[in-house]
Amino acid sequence: MSSDLSPLESYRIINEPYYEAVANECELFSAAFANRLPILLKGPTGCGKTRFVERMAWQLGRPLLTVSCHEDMTTSDLVGRFLVIGGETVWRDGPLTMAVRHGAICYLDEIVEARKDTTVVIHPLADDRRLLPIEKLGTVLRAPPEFALVISYNPGYQSVLKELKQSTRQRFVALEFDYPKTGLEKTIIQKESGVSFGMASALVQFAQLTRNLKGNGLEEGASTRLLVHAGRLIQSGRTPSEACTAAITHALTDDADLIAAITALQESVLGTADGD
Amino acid sequence: MAIDLSPNMLQLEERLEEWLAAALSTRRTVGKLVERLSCYSEEQQQPLLHWLPILSRINPELAFQATQQMIPFLATLDPPSLSLWISAVIDRYDQLGLQAALLRLREGPMRQKQQEQTLLLDEMIAMLQAFVTALGGRSLFVASSEQAGGYTNTATLFLPASLAHLPSQAGNRTLYQSMAAHLWGLARFGTFFPQLPERLQQYADPEQAGRLYMILEGSRVDAKIAPLLPGLARFMASLQKKRALSSLWQEAISQLTQPEASAQLTLSLLPTLLEQPLPEALPYHGLPLWQPAMTTLLKRIAEEKRRFRQLLGETRDSRTPVEMPVVAGHSFLFSSAEEGMRFNMSLEGQPLRPPDELQLLLRSIVQDLGQMPPEYLSPAGSAGYRSDAVSAQETTTNRYDFAPPEDGSLFAYDEWDYQRNSYRKEWCLLSERPIPPGEEKIVQETLHKYQGVWQGIRRRFEMLRGEDQWQRRQLFGDEIDMDALLHAWSDFQAGQEMDERLFRHRHRRQRNVATLLLVDMSGSTKGWVNQAIRESLVLFSHALHHLQDRFALYGFSSMTRKQCHLYCIKSFTQQQLATLEPAIAGVQAMDYTRMGVFIRHASTLLNQQEAKTRLLITLSDGKPEDYDSFLGGYRGQYAIEDTRTALLEARRSGIHPFCITIDREARAYLPRLYGPARYVLLEDVRQLPLRIADIYRKLTSR
Ligand SMILES: Nc1ncnc2c1ncn2[C@@H]1O[C@H](COP(=O)(O)OP(=O)(O)OP(=O)(O)O)[C@@H](O)[C@H]1O
Ligand SMILES: [Mg+2]
Numbered sequence: 001m002s003s004d005l006s007p008l009e010s011y012r013i014i015n016e017p018y019y020e021a022v023a024n025e026c027e028l029f030s031a032a033f034a035n036r037l038p039i040l041l042k043g044p045t046g047c048g049k050t051r052f053v054e055r056m057a058w059q060l061g062r063p064l065l066t067v068s069c070h071e072d073m074t075t076s077d078l079v080g081r082f083l084v085i086g087g088e089t090v091w092r093d094g095p096l097t098m099a100v101r102h103g104a105i106c107y108l109d110e111i112v113e114a115r116k117d118t119t120v121v122i123h124p125l126a127d128d129r130r131l132l133p134i135e136k137l138g139t140v141l142r143a144p145p146e147f148a149l150v151i152s153y154n155p156g157y158q159s160v161l162k163e164l165k166q167s168t169r170q171r172f173v174a175l176e177f178d179y180p181k182t183g184l185e186k187t188i189i190q191k192e193s194g195v196s197f198g199m200a201s202a203l204v205q206f207a208q209l210t211r212n213l214k215g216n217g218l219e220e221g222a223s224t225r226l227l228v229h230a231g232r233l234i235q236s237g238r239t240p241s242e243a244c245t246a247a248i249t250h251a252l253t254d255d256a257d258l259i260a261a262i263t264a265l266q267e268s269v270l271g272t273a274d275g276d
Numbered sequence: 277m278a279i280d281l282s283p284n285m286l287q288l289e290e291r292l293e294e295w296l297a298a299a300l301s302t303r304r305t306v307g308k309l310v311e312r313l314s315c316y317s318e319e320q321q322q323p324l325l326h327w328l329p330i331l332s333r334i335n336p337e338l339a340f341q342a343t344q345q346m347i348p349f350l351a352t353l354d355p356p357s358l359s360l361w362i363s364a365v366i367d368r369y370d371q372l373g374l375q376a377a378l379l380r381l382r383e384g385p386m387r388q389k390q391q392e393q394t395l396l397l398d399e400m401i402a403m404l405q406a407f408v409t410a411l412g413g414r415s416l417f418v419a420s421s422e423q424a425g426g427y428t429n430t431a432t433l434f435l436p437a438s439l440a441h442l443p444s445q446a447g448n449r450t451l452y453q454s455m456a457a458h459l460w461g462l463a464r465f466g467t468f469f470p471q472l473p474e475r476l477q478q479y480a481d482p483e484q485a486g487r488l489y490m491i492l493e494g495s496r497v498d499a500k501i502a503p504l505l506p507g508l509a510r511f512m513a514s515l516q517k518k519r520a521l522s523s524l525w526q527e528a529i530s531q532l533t534q535p536e537a538s539a540q541l542t543l544s545l546l547p548t549l550l551e552q553p554l555p556e557a558l559p560y561h562g563l564p565l566w567q568p569a570m571t572t573l574l575k576r577i578a579e580e581k582r583r584f585r586q587l588l589g590e591t592r593d594s595r596t597p598v599e600m601p602v603v604a605g606h607s608f609l610f611s612s613a614e615e616g617m618r619f620n621m622s623l624e625g626q627p628l629r630p631p632d633e634l635q636l637l638l639r640s641i642v643q644d645l646g647q648m649p650p651e652y653l654s655p656a657g658s659a660g661y662r663s664d665a666v667s668a669q670e671t672t673t674n675r676y677d678f679a680p681p682e683d684g685s686l687f688a689y690d691e692w693d694y695q696r697n698s699y700r701k702e703w704c705l706l707s708e709r710p711i712p713p714g715e716e717k718i719v720q721e722t723l724h725k726y727q728g729v730w731q732g733i734r735r736r737f738e739m740l741r742g743e744d745q746w747q748r749r750q751l752f753g754d755e756i757d758m759d760a761l762l763h764a765w766s767d768f769q770a771g772q773e774m775d776e777r778l779f780r781h782r783h784r785r786q787r788n789v790a791t792l793l794l795v796d797m798s799g800s801t802k803g804w805v806n807q808a809i810r811e812s813l814v815l816f817s818h819a820l821h822h823l824q825d826r827f828a829l830y831g832f833s834s835m836t837r838k839q840c841h842l843y844c845i846k847s848f849t850q851q852q853l854a855t856l857e858p859a860i861a862g863v864q865a866m867d868y869t870r871m872g873v874f875i876r877h878a879s880t881l882l883n884q885q886e887a888k889t890r891l892l893i894t895l896s897d898g899k900p901e902d903y904d905s906f907l908g909g910y911r912g913q914y915a916i917e918d919t920r921t922a923l924l925e926a927r928r929s930g931i932h933p934f935c936i937t938i939d940r941e942a943r944a945y946l947p948r949l950y951g952p953a954r955y956v957l958l959e960d961v962r963q964l965p966l967r968i969a970d971i972y973r974k975l976t977s978r
Contacts, residue, residue: 084766205504209410213409216970258732261403261404264403269508270506
C-alpha cells in the first residue's frame, strides 16, 4: 500500500457494498453531499444505516472513517492528541481531523452516547463555516468540498440523560430510517445470509412480532442485522431454533419473562427444536 | 341478629378494627367477622390473632381476605397446617404480588399434592402478556379467569388459573400459548359483532346456538391463525386430530377453513348442525362464551364512533379554515390500502393522509364491524367535545365550588404573552387543593386487569434498584484509571496542564430521582382517556412505590385564568399507598387545559425536592386551551407559546420535562409546543397503562 499517495487509502471502499435502497435516501444523500450539508441518520439499531453510509462512500468515491461514540470519549479522541514517542511529543490526528484534512466522509455513530462537551467540536464543522478548530495546535482547518460529516442517532424515548441538543440536530439534513418493508427485508436476509426465501420469510415474520414489543418491555424489536445473523447460523448448519435463540432472543433481552415470551413466539412461527 | 357482646368480643372487635382499618369501609365492617368468630373458643382463635397483625403490616387487603378465609378452618385444622398455608400465601405475595397471594389464599390449606405436569398461570402470566402483545392488533390484557375455563371479552383474555390437561409441563405451556393465541384470534378475526345476539335469538334454543357458533368459530379462527403462527398451528392440529367428527361436521369445518370464510358463513352453517351432537371441545378453545364480549364491544363501538366523528371534524376544520358545508356527509372517502390494514382517505376528492389516531380507530372499527358504516362519515361539528365539557362542568359545579378552597392555598403566576413578548404579571390564580375522593374500587380492578403487565413491570423495576458501576476520571478512587493517566502524561509532556482526575471508583448508584406526574383532568378526557389515566396512575404509583422512588401525583383543570385548580392526588411527603385509591378514583374529566400555569406550579413543587434528577411528566390529551374571553383567549398560538415558555422555564431550573400526549392528530404543532421538553405520542389510549411504567423506567435508567 503506497501510503504516500493518501494516508486514507486503506479507508477507501473498493467493492460495491450490497445495499437495497428503501426510498429516496440515496438521492437525498447525494444532494446533501453536493451542497456540503451535514447529514443525520435517524433510526433503530441494525436497520442498515452503516451499510447505507458505506454504500454512499463507495458511490461518491470517498474514504470512510467511522467512530463509534461512547460516554468516555473526549474531544481529543476525535480531533487528535500529542503522544509521547521516545521521549518526544508527536501530534497524532484524530479521525475527524484526518477526514477533514483529506476530504473523507466522517461517520459518528450513536452520537448521543458521547458527552455534550465532546460533541460541541462538530458545531463549527456542521454549519456553513465548515471549520475545525484544533485547540492544542492553535490552528483551524477549513474542510474541503469532498469532506462530509454524517452522524447517526436512535430516537425513541431514551433516558433524559441522553438526548441530542437542538443546537446540534438543527444543523443537519435528517434522513429517517426504519426496518425495510416486509418484501424487501426478506430479500435482504436471503441475499445477506444465503437462506431460502421461505426461511427468510419466517425470520421476518418472527421479527415483526418482536417489534410489537417495543416499548412494552423491549427497547427494540429484532433488527434486520439480527435476522442476518440468525440466517448465517442456519446456513452453517445450526437448527433454526438454535440460531434464533442465540442470535435473536438472547441478543434482545435478559428479562426472563420476555425471553420466555420471545422463545414462545419463535416456536409459534418456526416450530420447536424437535420439529413439531 | 342480636349477639351477646361479651367483654371478650368487644375487645376482639377493637383489635380487628385496628388491624384491618385500611381495608374497611362503610360497607365493609368487622361486625360480620366478629359475629363469625364468636362461634370459636379463644384457643381456636389464637392462630388467627397471631397472623393478623403480621398480615396487616404486609397488606391490609390481604389481611382482611385472609381473616375471611381462615375462619371456617379454625375448628378443623391444626395450627401448624394453618401456619403452613398462610406462610405459603405470604411467600406468594412476596414473589408475585397481591393477586397471586389472594389466589393462593382461595385455594385453601389442603391443596392436594399437585400433579407433576400442572402449570400455574401465575408462573406464566407475565410471559403470556408479552406473547399476546407481540401478536399485535388492539391491546389485549391477560388475567386469570373466574370461570371454569378460558374466554375473552375482546379487551382481556381470561385464562384458567392452572392447566394440567397434557401429561407434561412443556405440553401445558404450549397449551397456554395456544389458548392465548386462539382467544386473541377470536377478538382479532371478527367472531364478535354487534348483531350477534339478535342473530342467535332467531333460534329456538339460542343458548345451544351460541355454543355451536363458538365451536365453529373456533375452527374458522384457527385457520386464520395458522399462516401467522405455523409452528403453533402444528401443535393445535395435533390436538384437533384426536377429535372425532361426524361427516357433517367435517364438511362444515372444511368450509370454514377456507381463506375467505367469515363469521357470516359460520352463522349460515348453524341450521344444519343444530340437531347434531356437539363434538368434544378442544382443550385450547376455552369456554364457548360470547356474552362477555358483547358489553365490552358495544361500549367500545359507541366510544369509537364518537371519537372517530370528532376526529373527522377536527381534520376537516384544520384543512379548510374557510366555510365548509356542514353536511359534509359522504365527502370523506376511505379505502383500504395494500399492506396490513392501512387506510387511504380523501376529502372532496383530495387525498389526505389520515392522522394516526384515525388510522388506528379505523382499524379497530373495521375489526368490530367488518366495514365502515356510512353514518360514521359525517364529521362532528368543530365544537366536538366542547359541548361535553361544558355539560360536565355544569354537573360538577355542585361538587366543586370555584371559591378559594378552605383546605388549599392560592398562588399567582405570570403567563407568557407571545404577542407582547412579555409576561402578563400575576395573571393566573392557581389553587392547590386535595382531590375530592372517589368511591370506585379501582386498584384491585386495575391490578387484576393488568395482572400480566403488572408482573412484568414489577420484575423489570426490581432490576433497576441499585446497580454497581465504574466511574472513570475521578479525583479519588479505588484504582488508577490507566487511560486517563496516559492522556494526562502526554498532555504533560506536551507542556500542557495535567488533568488530575486519574482514578476510577466503584460505586453503587443510588437512585436519586424525584418525579411529579401531572395529569390532564380537562373535559376532553371524558370517557376512556380518563379511564386510561386512572389506570395508569394505579400502575405508576405501585411501580414507583416498589422502586422506592420519590414521586407526587397531581391533576389539573382550569376554567379561566382565575380558576386554575391543581388537585393533589399524592404529595411528595405522603407515603401510604393504601390511601391512594379514593384519590385516584377522584380523577375525573372536568373543564379546560391551561397548561402553562400548572407546569409552573409543578416546577415550584419539584424544585423544593432535594434530588439529583427532577422529572416532570405531563400527561394530556392534546392542545392546551382554556375557556376565557379576553382577546384571543387561551388557545391557539397563545396557549402553545405559553406552555412552551413554561416548559422552558422548568428546563432552565434544572427539571427534565417529559410530555406524554394521547392526541395523535395534532402533530403539526407538537414540536413547537414541546420544543424544550421531550415527548412521546401514544398511538392508542389503551396503551397508556401499559406504557407509562416503561417510559418512566427508560427515562431514569442509564
Ligand atoms: N437496505 C439494506 N440493504 C442491504 N442490507 C441491509 C439493509 N438494511 C439492513 N441490512 C443488513 O442489516 C445489517 C445491519 O445494518 P447496519 O449495520 O447498517 O445497521 P445500523 O443501522 O448501522 O445499526 P447501528 O445503529 O446498530 O449501528 C447489515 O449488515 C446488512 O446485512
Ligand atoms: Mg451502524
